[in-house]
Amino acid sequence: xxxQHLDKNIKMNLLEDLLKRSPNxxxxxxxxxxxxxxxxxxxxxxxxxxxxEKFDGAKIDASNIKVTEEEIKEAYELVGEELTxxxxxxLFNIRDxxxxxxxxxxxxxxxNGTMLGQKVTPLQRVGVYVPGGKAAYPSSVLMNIxxxxxxxxxxxxxxxxxxxxxxVTPTTLVAAHEAGADVVxxxxxxxxxxxLAYGTESIPKVDKIVGPGNIYVALAKRAVxxxxxxxxxAGPSEILVIADETANPRYVAADLLSQAEHxxxxxxxxxTTSQKLAEKVSEEVDGFLNELSRSEIIRKSLDNYGYILVxxxxxxxxxxxxxxxxxxxxxxxxxxxxxxxxxxxxxxIFIGEYSSExxxxxxxxxxxxxxxxxxxxxxxxxxxxxxxxKSSIIAYSQEALGAIHTDIEKFAEAExxxxxxxxxxxxxxxx
Amino acid sequence: xxxQHLDKNIKMNLLEDLLKRSPNxxxxxxxxxxxxxxxxxxxxxxxxxxxxEKFDGAKIDASNIKVTEEEIKEAYELVGEELTxxxxxxLFNIRDxxxxxxxxxxxxxxxNGTMLGQKVTPLQRVGVYVPGGKAAYPSSVLMNIxxxxxxxxxxxxxxxxxxxxxxVTPTTLVAAHEAGADVVxxxxxxxxxxxLAYGTESIPKVDKIVGPGNIYVALAKRAVxxxxxxxxxAGPSEILVIADETANPRYVAADLLSQAEHxxxxxxxxxTTSQKLAEKVSEEVDGFLNELSRSEIIRKSLDNYGYILVxxxxxxxxxxxxxxxxxxxxxxxxxxxxxxxxxxxxxxIFIGEYSSExxxxxxxxxxxxxxxxxxxxxxxxxxxxxxxxKSSIIAYSQEALGAIHTDIEKFAEAExxxxxxxxxxxxxxxx
Numbered sequence: 001x002x003x004q005h006l007d008k009n010i011k012m013n014l015l016e017d018l019l020k021r022s023p024n025x026x027x028x029x030x031x032x033x034x035x036x037x038x039x040x041x042x043x044x045x046x047x048x049x050x051x052x053e054k055f056d057g058a059k060i061d062a063s064n065i066k067v068t069e070e071e072i073k074e075a076y077e078l079v080g081e082e083l084t085x086x087x088x089x090x091l092f093n094i095r096d097x098x099x100x101x102x103x104x105x106x107x108x109x110x111x112n113g114t115m116l117g118q119k120v121t122p123l124q125r126v127g128v129y130v131p132g133g134k135a136a137y138p139s140s141v142l143m144n145i146x147x148x149x150x151x152x153x154x155x156x157x158x159x160x161x162x163x164x165x166x167x168v169t170p171t172t173l174v175a176a177h178e179a180g181a182d183v184v185x186x187x188x189x190x191x192x193x194x195x196l197a198y199g200t201e202s203i204p205k206v207d208k209i210v211g212p213g214n215i216y217v218a219l220a221k222r223a224v225x226x227x228x229x230x231x232x233x234a235g236p237s238e239i240l241v242i243a244d245e246t247a248n249p250r251y252v253a254a255d256l257l258s259q260a261e262h263x264x265x266x267x268x269x270x271x272t273t274s275q276k277l278a279e280k281v282s283e284e285v286d287g288f289l290n291e292l293s294r295s296e297i298i299r300k301s302l303d304n305y306g307y308i309l310v311x312x313x314x315x316x317x318x319x320x321x322x323x324x325x326x327x328x329x330x331x332x333x334x335x336x337x338x339x340x341x342x343x344x345x346x347x348x349i350f351i352g353e354y355s356s357e358x359x360x361x362x363x364x365x366x367x368x369x370x371x372x373x374x375x376x377x378x379x380x381x382x383x384x385x386x387x388x389x390k391s392s393i394i395a396y397s398q399e400a401l402g403a404i405h406t407d408i409e410k411f412a413e414a415e416x417x418x419x420x421x422x423x424x425x426x427x428x429x430x431x
Numbered sequence: 432x433x434x435q436h437l438d439k440n441i442k443m444n445l446l447e448d449l450l451k452r453s454p455n456x457x458x459x460x461x462x463x464x465x466x467x468x469x470x471x472x473x474x475x476x477x478x479x480x481x482x483x484e485k486f487d488g489a490k491i492d493a494s495n496i497k498v499t500e501e502e503i504k505e506a507y508e509l510v511g512e513e514l515t516x517x518x519x520x521x522l523f524n525i526r527d528x529x530x531x532x533x534x535x536x537x538x539x540x541x542x543n544g545t546m547l548g549q550k551v552t553p554l555q556r557v558g559v560y561v562p563g564g565k566a567a568y569p570s571s572v573l574m575n576i577x578x579x580x581x582x583x584x585x586x587x588x589x590x591x592x593x594x595x596x597x598x599v600t601p602t603t604l605v606a607a608h609e610a611g612a613d614v615v616x617x618x619x620x621x622x623x624x625x626x627l628a629y630g631t632e633s634i635p636k637v638d639k640i641v642g643p644g645n646i647y648v649a650l651a652k653r654a655v656x657x658x659x660x661x662x663x664x665a666g667p668s669e670i671l672v673i674a675d676e677t678a679n680p681r682y683v684a685a686d687l688l689s690q691a692e693h694x695x696x697x698x699x700x701x702x703t704t705s706q707k708l709a710e711k712v713s714e715e716v717d718g719f720l721n722e723l724s725r726s727e728i729i730r731k732s733l734d735n736y737g738y739i740l741v742x743x744x745x746x747x748x749x750x751x752x753x754x755x756x757x758x759x760x761x762x763x764x765x766x767x768x769x770x771x772x773x774x775x776x777x778x779x780i781f782i783g784e785y786s787s788e789x790x791x792x793x794x795x796x797x798x799x800x801x802x803x804x805x806x807x808x809x810x811x812x813x814x815x816x817x818x819x820x821k822s823s824i825i826a827y828s829q830e831a832l833g834a835i836h837t838d839i840e841k842f843a844e845a846e847x848x849x850x851x852x853x854x855x856x857x858x859x860x861x862x
Contacts, residue, residue, distance in 0.1 A: 083845055086838045097547055100539065108531065115782070116528055116796055121775050123809055137846050171845065207809045226664070229809035233657070254854040261850035293849045340824065344552050351546070351826035354858060358851040359827055362842045363835060365547055366823035378554055378638045378660035380821040390811040392797035393771065395782035396790055404794060407517045411793045414514055414602065415568050418724045419692035420789040423685040427785060 001256075001282045001302055006271065006311040011320055014269075014307060018324065021236050021265045021305065021373060033190045033219040040194035045201045051191040056132075058162040060186055065202050067168060067184040075173035084174055090363050091142050091178055097365030098150035101384035113397025118390050122152035123229075125204060126387060127196035128181065129211035129221075130172050132161035132188055138175035139361060143368050143382065144211045145179035151387035156181050157206055159196060161188020188213075193220035197228050210386065212369075231386060232379055235372035236265035239357055240326035240346075242317055242339060243281075245274040247332040251353055252277070253284030255330055258358050260301040261294040267305035269324070271317045278308045318342045325376040328357045347376045401427065432687075432713045432733055437702065437742040442751055445700075445738060449755065452667050452696045452736065452804060464621045464650040471625035476632045482622040487563075488595040491617055496633050498599055498615040506604035515605055521794050522573050522609055528796030529581035532815035544828025549821050553583035554660075556635060557818060558627035559612065560642035560652075561603050563592035563619055569606035570792060574799050574813065575642045576610035582818035587612050588637055590627060592619020620644075624651035628659050641817065643800075662817060663810055666803035667696035670788055671757035671777075673748055673770060674712075676705040678763040682784055683708070684715030686761055689789050691732040692725040698736035700755070702748045709739045749773045756807040759788045778807045832858065 004010050039047040045062060052060045076084060107117025128144045130136060141158075148156050158181040160168050168186055176184055185203050187195060193213075199205030208229040209221055221230045239259035241252050256268040272278055285302070289295050311317045318339065321329060325345035333339055336351045343349055347370030348360050361368045369382035405424050412420035435441050470478040476493060483491045507515060538548030559575045561567065572589075579587050589612040591599050599617055607615055616634050618626060624644075630636030639660040640652055652661045670690035672683050687699035703709055716733070720726050742748045749770065752760060756776035764770055767782045774780055778801030779791050792799045800813035836855050843851035 083841070086842050086845075089835070089838060090842065100537070101549065103534075106531065114795075118532065118797075118814075119771075119774075119780070124775065134847075139842065139846065226806070229806075250857050251854075254850070254857045257850040258848075258854040261848060288850075288853065292853060293847075298850065336826075340550075343550075343822070344555065346822050348823040348825060349550070351824065352828075354827045354829050354832040355825050356832070356854045356858065358839060358843055358848075358854050359832060360823070360825050361851060363839050364545075364825045364827065366549075366825055370823075371820075375657070375660075376820070376822070378820055381823050383549075383821065385816070385821075389802075389807070389809055390814065390816075391774070391777050391807070392779040392791070392801075392812050393782065394779060394786050394791050394795045394797055395767075396786045396795065397783075398785050401785040401787070401790060404520070407520060408789060408794050410514070411517050411521065411570065412789055414517075415570065416565075416724075417689075417692060417789075419685070419688040419719075419729065420792060422719065422723060423682075423689040423787045423789050426681050426685045427787065 001285050001306050001308050003278045003282055003308045003310060006309040006316055006320065010309065011323070015323060018267060018305065019374065021267070029215055029219055033216055033223060036190040037194045037220060037223055040191050040200065041198045048187055048191050048195050048200055051189065052162070052187055055189050056161050057164040058166045058186070060162060060166060062202050064166065065185050065187065067173060067186065071168070072173055072177050075170035078170040079174045083171070087138060087142070087175055087178055090139070091146065093363060093365035094142055094146045095150060098147045098384055101147070102150060103388065107393060110400070112400045112403070114400045115393065115395040117393035119393055120388050120390055122154070123207045123387050123389065124153070125155040125157060125206045126153045127206035127209040128156060128158045129192060129209060129213050129217060130158060130160040131213055132163065132169060136169040136172045138171040139368065140212060141172055141175035142179050145176065145181055147367060147382055147384050148387045149180045151384045153387050157196065157204060158184045159187050159192040160184065162186040190216045190220035193217060193224060197224035208387070210382065231369070231382060232371060232375065234369070236267065237262040238267045238327040238372060239330065240269045240271065240321055240324055240328070241330040242321055242333060243270060243272045243274070243277055244314070244333040245277055246334045247277055248353055249277055249280035250284050251356070252332060253281045253288060255357050256306070257285065257288055257292065257298055259328065260298045260306060261292065264297055264300040264304065266301045268302060269307045269309065271309045271311060271320055273311055273314055273317060275310050278310050282308055314339070321346070325374045327370045327372045327376065328360070330355065330357060345376045347371045347381055432716050432737050432739050434709045434713055434739045434741060437740040437747055437751065441740065442754070446754060448736065449698060450805065452698070460646055460650055464647055464654060467621040468625045468651060468654055471622050471631065472629045479618055479622050479626050479631055482620065483593070483618055486620055487592050489593040489597045489617070491593060491597060493633050495597065496616050496618065498604060498617065502599070503604055503608050506601035509601040510605045514602070518569060518573070518606055518609055521570070522577065524794060524796035525573055525577045526581060529578045529815055532578070533581060534819065538824060541831070543831045543834070545831045546824065546826040548824035550824055551819050551821055553585070554638045554818050554820065555584070556586040556588060556637045557584045558637035558640040559587060559589045560623060560640060560644050560648060561589060561591040562644055563594065563600060567600040567603045569602040570799065571643060572603055572606035573610050576607065576612055578798060578813055578815050579818045580611045582815040584818050588627065588635060589615045590618050590623040591615065593617040621647045621651035624648060624655060628655035639818070641813065662800070662813060663802060663806065665800070667698065668693040669698045669758040669803060670761065671700045671702065671752055671755055671759070672761040672763060673752055674701060674703045674708055675745070675764040676708055677765045678708055679784055680708055680711035681715050682787070683763060684712045684719060686788050687716065687737070688719055688723065688729055690759065691729045691737060692723065695728055695731040695735065697732045699733060700738045700740065700757070702740045702742060702751055704742055704745055704748060706741050709741050713739055745770070752777070756805045758801045758803045758807065759791070761786065761788060776807045778802045778812055
């Protein structure tokens with residue numbers, strides 16, 4: 001990996017480079033996606049079945065679009081006890097963490113009869129999109145369903161494209177069943193998003209759609225936003241490791257590679273105060289590259305978006321970490337908690353040399369759906385917050401409103417909203 | 432107002448009617464907005480000054496784009512002590528409510544050295560858009576700035592278009608200064624949104640843009656979403672009143688009209704179990720219409736989106752209220768708290784006959800920026816939550832990772848992510 005001295009120019013170039021990964025060349029697919037959405041909106045099931053045959057090569061109709069108990073049983077047999085057991089252990093941790101994110105409704109009251117509050121209500125029905133085939137990650141199924149369940153969502157509807165044989169990836173089904181999906185429909189692509197957003201004879205309309213997907217799925221989600229809610233569109237994966245001379249170069253190298261293997265747009269960055277560590281990590285990376293199965297992808301992603309940066313001070317390291325606002329941030333230094341307190345912007349922060357990033361992808365409990373591409377400056381990990389919404393509660397008594405009614409009337413009149421003022425006035429007019 | 436018996440057909444028609452208000456005919460402005468965004472992104476201040484002269488007829492440059500202390504002082508004189516005093520009283524309540532929305536960072540730890548947590552960080556810099564001229568509402572300035580301040584945002588940057596004389600609406604300035612805006616720039620429209628999203632020589636780039644605006648502002652916000660965060664695009668205002676035979680028809684009528692006066696797309700709906708109340712409210716509405724200054728707007732909005740619906744049972748009333756998911760919901764019944772517990776979907780819930788909706792617009796404390804057009808099914812009022820973001824914290828010790836390392840390795844291998852598995856393995860390889 002290239003080693004560079006961190007200076008202002010490098011920093012500006014790096015930040016520009018990373019933002020280039022934001023895919024803006026989507027326009028050419030938009031028309032096609034809009035047609036699918038319109039068609040499913042008007043023709044419902046019939047359109048869903050037509051597109052499933054066209055894009056997935058599978059014959060699906062109202063009689064077999066819903067995954068059966070029989071199929072779930074078969075999936076468990078195919079997945080086997082060992083992996084099912086691991087999925088259960090991971091799910092236990094994921095549930096435990098997300099249950100701690102629950103928020104309470106609250107109110108405060110005053111002796112004059114005022115009550116103000118905030119009511120927390122789970123979303124009623126949520127749709128979870130799960131990609132098919134090679135892009136089917138059971139860990140991702142757990143991470144999308146568990147926070148919805150912890151939030152108390154009434155009904156979780158999963159959609160995933162069938163293979164040509166009309167079957168769904170077995171690990172997806174096992175993960176869905178374990179995590180608590182209420183129903184799984186065999187439909188994918190933009191047609192699945194349309195079905196969830198508008199409803200069809202077979203598939204009920206939902207309030208929110210979450211889960212990763214290809215470019216068609218992403219564009220369809222963006223198009224239905226506002227009609228239903230959606231999660232953030234995921235960008236390419238990222239890791240930034242902060243390390244000093246005390247870090248283990250072999251661990252740092254392995255962790256950089258674990259993100260670089262995702263795809264050619266993934267970014268892996270080490271920022272360190274130690275030139276010696278920088279060199280050793282670079283050597284370890286070269287060593288691992290000869291052993292790893294996805295080394296071709298890794299080489300490309302490291303060539304494009306891999307950096308080892310040597311900074312003069314830890315302040316500069318922290319500063320660039322906050323600027324980049326990485327999806328995953330590892331801190332492998334002498335006093336990692338001290339550094340953590342100075343981090344403003346990161347999706348997930350991994351502290352110390354035994355907190356390798358894949359621990360968070362699979363097992364620790366916090367969500368692995370994280371803000372990418374600098375959006376950790378203003379977005380948060382997927383959480384229970386995404387599956388609840390709040391309503392304000394306002395109750396005033398005659399006494400409480402009486403004490404301030406002329407103020408409200410005057411404020412409304414200053415804004416020329418006389419019917420607003422009138423609605424207060426009528427309550428205090430002489431009878 | 433028309434009175435109808437609530438049945439299935441009425442319900443379907445009503446829901447369709449309300450959704451029609453969603454403005455989809457925006458395409459024709461998109462190209463123009465995109466040009467402004469591109470131009471400001473590349474030419475920065477120069478483009479901002481050109482557009483301000485073109486659209487606002489005001490000559491603004493780097494020397495006078497920032498509102499001065501002198502101008503703020505002048506604004507206080509123009510606004511006068513009475514209105515300033517009312518603004519301060521309202522702000523006190525708004526602050527008090529929003530400070531209760533603050534969330535804490537938290538962690539949990541285990542004796543094996545595991546620490547998991549969630550770090551809450553305020554956004555660093557937020558932009559607040561405030562319309563100029565007639566659409567300038569000081570209450571809206573308070574409602575957009577107060578939650579950002581309560582969240583602990585470092586810097587609040589306000590933008591608002593100048594009049595031809597280069598001045599900013601005085602009530603806007605007073606409200607901004609009271610609420611705690613750090614700086615106010617005289618720029619409006621899509622050019623203001625572009626300046627906040629990309630930064631110029633005069634105006635710093637922000638992390639999130641909030642606040643209402645016209646169609647150009649709304650389109651510009653949508654276009655920069657992802658590069659920065661934005662609040663929800665506001666739709667036309669709505670009120671739904673749930674009332675039984677115990678309600679005061681004069682209060683109900685006045686409250687319906689207070690929303691109908693906003694604009695011709697506003698919606699005012701009464702759903703009641705009492706035919707008698709329905710008739711009396713209709714009469715009261717007619718009476719008020721002759722007195723109110725904005726009666727022309729009110730007549731149009733009532734003709735289009737005003738309904739009095741009589742239902743057979745309170746269950747049906749609650750059901751349609753949850754379906755409509757109104758921005759504002761008033762409950763004027765014998766046992767309003769009992770009904771409140773059954774409400775799933777509403778932006779703000781006003782309980783009892785002295786909790787008139789304008790109380791919430793100006794004074795009670797909860798935010799008046801609320802989800803519209805059915806989006807209360809999945810969106811929340813503007814709150815402190817909009818000005819914070821969270822980072823997951825993951826720390827495992829050697830002991831804690833050692834207990835599960837083979838599980839993670841197997842999970843990663845099941846997903847064919849061998850570099851993920853490797854990053855765990857290297858930590859337990861024989862040295």
